[in-house]
Every structure is written in structure tokens, then in C-alpha cells.
Amino acid sequence: MSTEPNTRPADLAPAPDRPPRLVVSLCTYNEAENLDPLVRAVRKYAPHADVLVIDDNSPDGTGRVADRLVAEMPGVHVIHRAGKLGLGTAAVESMKFAVRHGYDYILNLDADFSHPPRFIPDLLAGMGEHDVMIGSRYVPGGGIDSAMYDAKRKLMSWGINTYARLLLGLPSKDNSGSFRCYRVSRLAELDLDGIKSRGYSFLEEVLYLCRRVGCRIGETPIVFEDRRAGASKINTAEVVRALEVIARLGISRPFRRRPATRNDRSAVRA
DSSP states (O other): OOOBOOOOGGGOOOOOOOOOEEEEEEEEEEEHHHHHHHHHHHHHTTTTEEEEEEEETTTTSSHHHHHHHHHHHEEEEEEEEEOOOOOOHHHHHHHHHHTTOOOOEEEETTTSSSEEEEEEEEHGGGTTSEEEEEESSSSSEEEOOOOOOOOHHHHHHHHHHHHHHHHHOOOOOOOSSSEEEEEEEHHTSSSGGGGGGGSHHHHHHHHHHHHHTTTEEEEEOOEOOSSSSSSSOOOOOHHHHHHHHHHHHHHGGGGGOOOOOTTTTOBBBB
């Protein structure tokens, strides 16, 4: 359950001779220490961007930080949700917000600084030729600069990305990272209500659906870094669920004869 965003309607009015309208989405749960400096860093690298925070009633007060930023900074918006409902549902909510308010692009990054905002201009530069741009760890120039990523976790990350690429026919190498920019007009073609992944499996599912409606997918190198504060939310159960969703989508793939759109509600349940 969600509420209408805490926002300033006047900030959404288009300006003449403007760059493409961009909203940067941050899906948060217990990111109070990171949120303020991250929003300011986003504005440093994308001064024209609006920022949308979707907070799942974080016990650490992240929602209150977001409300303060709304009051202090034009173009910052927040949606407060009743509880921890999952990354997938938060990402879908942000996409619906972007469609509803007529943005050109929506760019998502994790709210813990593991996706450095300095790479935002590179993702935006790629949108001239693509409908989805991925900040990729697995193309030349990309990588993982993280003491938390031991050999086992790196192997697991590589494995799930290869698994998704092979089963779903994706051209991209980094399919499990959420540092992405989407063309909103193409997202409007999808059946967003039909996306059933609630957790991290959303990342593979939405790429699969974008690919099916003909989106041009590109990648630009980024370096994944350690979070600055707080604890990671991903766990083994999330990985297992992602593998299950990818398998179901892969099994159903040969039987799909038309793109998955708003009229196609056959997405796999996570």
C-alpha cells in the first residue's frame, strides 16, 4: 500500500528548451545515513534531475530524512509505503510515477553509494541510441571494487548473470544490477501491473519484458563499490527466488508468440 507522493506539483511543469526530463529513483529501507549525501551527489552529476525516494517505512527514519529533503530542495519527491514490500514493487511504483508524470527517462541506483553517481552522465549519454542503459560491472572497464565481494560472491554474481543471459536470450552481461536508465515511453508499453517479482528477480524480469517489446539495451562500464553505511539487504533466499523466476521465464519463452505488453498479464509469479 502506498500514498500519493509528498511533492511539489509546480516542480513537474516542463520548461522550454530543456534537456530530457529525468527522474532518479531511490528505493530505500534503512538508508538514513546515506540518503542526504546521495541526493546531493545525484544533483551534482545530474543538476536537472528530479529525485524520487520510495521508502518502505524504514525504522531508522529514512522517511523523515526524505521529507526534510522535499522541504529543502525543489524537485525532490517521496512516496511513503506501509512496510517492507520488496525492491520489485518499489521499482514498479517508481516507473508508474515516471509514466504518470510524463518524464522522458527514469534512472535508478541503489541508495547506499554502491552505484557511484559519477557514472550517471555515462548512462544518460547512451540513451541517445538505446531504450535501456545498464551500468555494467561485466563489460570492459567495469568491475567490483568491494572488500565485501569475496571470490564466492563474485562467482555467484557472474553465474546468475550468465544464467539469465542464456535462459532469457538477453544481450546484456550485467542483468542483476539495478543501476539503469530507462526510456519512459517504452516502459509505458509494458504491463507493469503484470510484473510479479517482488524482490531482486525483478531486475531480470523487467529486462526480459523490455527485450520482448523491442527495447534497445546498452551497457556502459561502472565500478561497483562498498556501501558507505548500513547493511546489505540481499540474502540467499533472494538469490534462490531470482533463480526460480528466471527458470520459469526461460521455460515459458519458447511458447510466447507476441511481446509482453499491458494487455499480457502472463508474467511469472516470484
